[in-house]
Amino acid sequence: MRVALVTFIQGDQSGSRGILSKLENGSASRGNQVEVFDGFKDLLNTRLTIFDYIAVLYKPSGFFGGKLPSRIAEFLATSGTVAGKKGCALVLKHGFSGAKQCRSLMKILEAEGLMLDYFDIVRDEEHASAVGKKIG
Template identity: 40%
Template sequence: MRTLLLHFLDSSNKKHTAILQNLSKGAEANGNEVTVFDATHDSIESLHLAIYEYIAVAATSPQFIGAKVPKKLVEILSSAGSVDGKKGCAVVIKSGLSSNKMVHVLMNELESHGMVLDYFDVIENIDHSVAVGKKIG
């Protein structure tokens, strides 16, 4: 299955980089063809969601409290055309007190664009990301 791992993580953070690698490896172990896309730095003009069967969105919650959907996610989903019926998942890296709220807000945004989410989770640490990656796809 063609899978997109769309992330809003800090690529200079070693923990985030290790988690992304584990998520990708776990999904590939299930036979998925994974494309990792850094939504904060890569150009969204080159992103075509229509070619993917599964879209996994990874984000981090604010350091202390509060939860907001990344503005770039709304822009990507709005400009992507129809994502109605596409399967996907939402994962959030734990930081601060609002990780559970962040995953809920992220799920609501994805579902409001018509995506069908089959999995969501809060990633506790690097080791936990291995298990989460196997559930993507």
């Protein structure tokens, strides 16, 4: 299965690279072909139409609040047909509002027509390995 892992991580990504690689390797261990996209940089030429599964990973920038950047909805709207595809919503643990931000992310993804079959708040690299096996 072709899996698109779309990340929305602002600022310093050094702490998130390990988690991202564990997610990618976990999904690839199930035989999936995983491609990683940066949602803040790869806006113009990204087409998600060719993928069977779309996983969206978001890292909150603040400790409080559940508001997400509008860039997530813009990216999905301009990336081809995503309606009817399976997907998942993942939020990196940062601050106190992970559950609220995960709900907000799920609403955005469902508004674009994705059928979510999994969601989680990723705590650390070890947890990311287990979560990665559920992607796809």
